[in-house]
Amino acid sequence: MAVPPGVSEREWADALKQFQQALGSGGVFTSDEDVALYRDFYSPLWGEAEERVASAALAPDTADQVQQIVRIANTSRIPLYSIATGRNLGYGGSAPNLAGSVVLDLKRMNRVLEVDDKRHFAIVEPGVSYFDFYRHIQDRGLNVWIDCPDPGWGSVIGNALDHGVGYTWGAFRDHFHSHCGMEVVLPNGEFLRTGMGAVPGSRTWAEYRYGYGPYVDGLFSQGNFGVVTKMGFWLFPAPETYLSGTVTVPKRADIVPLVDIVNYLEHAGTIGMPRYGSPLGQVRDQELADLVAQPGGPSTDDLDAFAARRGVAAWECKLQFYGGAEVVAAQWAYAREKLSVIAGARFEDTEFYRFPLTAEQAERAHKVALGIPNLSIFAGGARSELNPSPRDGHVFFAPVIPKSGRAILDAMQVFNPVVREVGFPNMVSFFKAPNTWMFRAFVFLYSFPISRSDRAQNRRVREAFPRLVRAAAERGWGEYRTPPVFQDLVMDAYSFNNHALRRFSETLKDAVDPNGILSAGRGGIWPRHLRNTRG
C-alpha cells in the first residue's frame, strides 16, 4: 500500500482509520486494483516512474462527509486531490498533480437538488453527470435543456470548474460562466456558500451570481481553494425548433470576411454556435497532396485554382438557430443576406427539427447541439474496420486564438512546423478549422496520441508540448486547459510581471490552505511547502 508524501506510515495508518470512521469501509479504497482505477488512462507518462498516481481514494456520499475528510486531512497533513466523476480524459482524467495524493472522489454525490423550468436553473452535486442531469429533466418532462460537452459521462460541476465548454447557445456554452452560486468545503473544513447562497434560506441562489461583496467563485475553478459540493447553473429554456444551414465560400482568404460576418451574427444573438470546416481539406487527391507538400506549404493561389477547378469550397460554416419556427427561418434568411456579400458564397439548408424529436431524428442529429449527452465522440477513435489500430488515448493541446480569419491562417503557420518537427507529420494540416465552443474566442485543438505500450511516442508528445506552448506564447497566445503534467508549463506562459498572476494566486493559496493539503499543483498553483517542486 502506497503512503502519501510527507506523512509517516504510522500517521497514514492513523488517518486511514479516521477516514474509515467517517465514511465506513466502503468509502475508503487502498488496494492496488482499486487505486489503479484512478490512474489517468491517457497519461503521457503511463507506466513510467514519473506517472502521477494516487495512494488511495475516498468516496464520500455527502457534503458532511467531505467536511470530515478535509478536517482529518488538514490535521494529519494528508494531500487530497478532489475529482468529480474523474472523466477529464485528455486533460488528466482522475489522477493528481502530486503523486501519492489521496483522491477525493465525489461521484457518489450525484443528486440533482433542484430544477426550475420557469426560472430556468438547477442546483446539482458534483457527482451528477450530464447523463444523470438530462435523465432527471426528461423523466420529469421539464421544459429546459442542458448544454453538454462531447462525452456525456462527465460531471456538470467538474466540467465547469475546469472551464469546460459545450455546443448550444453562447450564453450557456461556457459552463463556468453559466454557473450561479456555490457551496464549498474550504481547506480548513468550513462550509462556504457564495453569491446569494450566503443568505440563509436563500431564494435566488441560482438566479443572481454575485451576492454582495467580492465575488470569489472564480477561485474554485482550475484551482485548489476548496471542494465544491453544490453548484447552481442557468439553463436554456427548451426551444421549439432547431434550424441549421451551411454557408460555403470559395476562396482561402474568404475565411476573413466569413469570420467577421459570423462573429457579427453570433455576438448579436442571431445564431447559436457556428461550426467551421474546410471542404477542400476533405478532398483526397494526389494533385492536392502535391500542392500541400510544397516546401513552405501550399500557395493560396494554387489552392484557390484547385478548388475552383474541382468546384470545392475552401471553407464552410454551419450556422445553428434555436427558437420559434418563424423566428429561426427569419434568422437564417438574415444570415444568408449578410453572408451574400462574399462573392461565391453558397447556402444549403441543413437540418430542421421540431421538438420533441422522433427516434430517427434523435439518432441522426448532432446530439450535443441539441443538448443531448452521448458518448459517440469515442466511436471515432474506436476499433473498427476503418481504424484497426485505435489510439489508447490522447492529450489535447488547446491554444486560445483571436476570433478572426487571419488568426486561423496564422495558427496553422505557427503550429504546423512545430508539429512536423516533433514527429507528428500526419497532424500537419493547412485546412484546420478552429473550435468555437467559447463565446468570444477560438481554440485550436490538437489531439496528440497516447500509447500504453509505446513509450517513445509518449515521449515525443511530452517533448512536443513545451515547443508548442512556447510557439503559442511567442504569438501572445496561451492554453485554456491542460493535463496535470503540463499545467506548470502552461501556467508559465502567463508570465506578465514575473508571474504576478501565479504569485498572487499562491499568496491566496497560502492564506486559505496553509497546510497545502488540497489538490497541490492544480492550475499551476502549489502550496508553499511544495513550491520548489514545480515542474
Add this chain to the structure above:
Amino acid sequence: MAVPPGVSEREWADALKQFQQALGSGGVFTSDEDVALYRDFYSPLWGEAEERVASAALAPDTADQVQQIVRIANTSRIPLYSIATGRNLGYGGSAPNLAGSVVLDLKRMNRVLEVDDKRHFAIVEPGVSYFDFYRHIQDRGLNVWIDCPDPGWGSVIGNALDHGVGYTWGAFRDHFHSHCGMEVVLPNGEFLRTGMGAVPGSRTWAEYRYGYGPYVDGLFSQGNFGVVTKMGFWLFPAPETYLSGTVTVPKRADIVPLVDIVNYLEHAGTIGMPRYGSPLGQVRDQELADLVAQPGGPSTDDLDAFAARRGVAAWECKLQFYGGAEVVAAQWAYAREKLSVIAGARFEDTEFYRFPLTAEQAERAHKVALGIPNLSIFAGGARSELNPSPRDGHVFFAPVIPKSGRAILDAMQVFNPVVREVGFPNMVSFFKAPNTWMFRAFVFLYSFPISRSDRAQNRRVREAFPRLVRAAAERGWGEYRTPPVFQDLVMDAYSFNNHALRRFSETLKDAVDPNGILSAGRGGIWPRHLRNTRG
C-alpha cells in the same frame, strides 16, 4: 488640513511630499474646498459628525503613478480609497467607507485603449465615462454599441466593479459579467494582469476571460484587493433595427404567467430587456385610492373589478428586440403568440427604429435601451413646475428577488408595512414593478430621499434601512449594492455558517493587503487592524 487615521501629522506631511513628487502638485488635493468635492452629496449622514469624509485626494494620470501612490501608501500606512469617476450616486458617490481615507481619483485616466468592431470588444481605463466611450465609438464610426446605466457620466469600469447594470441585451447588461481581462495594481504596488492579459503580448486579452488557473477577477469587484487600471469589455455588435412592443394583461394575478412567458422569451434569447409596469398603478382616482387604503391593502378581486370597469390593465410589459428587420418582426409575432395564452392579453406596437436614428428619433427614444448615454434620469427629480421641491438626493435600497410573478406580489407585501412604519407612507405601493437589469433575477428598487438640511429625514432613512434589510433577509433575499454607510449591514445578511463568506474574503484581504491600506471596509471587507470597528 485633515490627517488620515492611524498616521501622525509628521508621517502624513512626509507622505504628502512623496505623493507630490510622484504626481506633481496638480495631482494632490488637500484644501478643504477641494476635498469637499469628494463628499457623498447623497450621504444619509450629510453634515453629521459620522459623515465619512476624505482627508485628501490624489489624481494620477497613469497606471505607473497609481503604482507609485500605492507603494507610498503601503510604506506610510496611508489609507486609500479608490474611485473611478466618483459618480456612484445613491450608492455612495466618491466618499470612502473609512473616514479620513485619501481618495485615489482615477478620472484623469480616461483613455479608450482599443475598440475592435470585428471581434466586438474594447479595453479602457477607469476614468472613461459612458459619454467618453460612446463618443469615441461614434467619432470613428465603429460598428458596436455600448450598454450603459441611466446616468451616462459614470465610469465604465467603476460601474462594472460595483456590479452595475444596463438596458440592452442580456449578455451585456451585467457589466461585470461582460468584462474580459484586467490590469490591476495590487496593494503591494505590483502590477497584475488577469486572464489572457497575463500572457505577454496577449492577443486575446478581451476575448477569453479565464486565461489559465484560478480565475481571480471577481475579487476586484465590490472589494478592496487592488486598483483596476485597465479592463476589457465585450461589446454588442450594432444591430440594424430596434423594435419594441407592449403586452398588457388585465388581472393582478396575470403577473404570474406573464413573468413565466417573458422569462422564457428572454432566457432563450428572443428578447432584450423586458420592462414591467402597472397601468393600474398610474390611475389617479379616489375610488382606487380608497381600495388601496383598506386595512391590509386592497383585495385582488376588488382591484380586478375596478380595472375591468375602467378598462385598465393590471400589468404591462414592454418587450424589446434587436436585429434584422425581418428577424425582430418574427420575434415579436412569436412573443405575441406565446403571450396570447393569457386571457385578455393585448398587444401594441410601440417603436421601430432603423439605425442610424434621425435626430428626432434620438430625442424621443428611451436612449439607454439603444446604448446612448445621457443624464435625463436626473430631469425626473429636478426642480420644475411639477416638482418645486426636488430632493437633494437619494439612497437606494435594492433587494434581489426571484424572477417570478409571485415574488413581485410578495415583495410588496413584505416591504410595504416596513416602509409605512418607518415614516415613508408615500412610498408604499401595491403596483410596484421590478427592475429587470439583471439577466436572471429581479431587483426591487426603493429610492429613499436624502436631505442636506433635514437631518430628521435622513435619520428616518438610516433607521429604515436595517429594518428593510432584515425583512428581506427573513425572506431569504439580499441586496446587490448599497452605499458605504450600509455595506456592513448588507453584508451581515450574507451570514451562512457564521459569516463564512465574509471571513473567507477577509482572510484573503489580510494576505493580499497586510497593511490594510486599500479601500478599507468596501463591500463589508475590513483589514485586520480595523475589523473591530465594523459598523
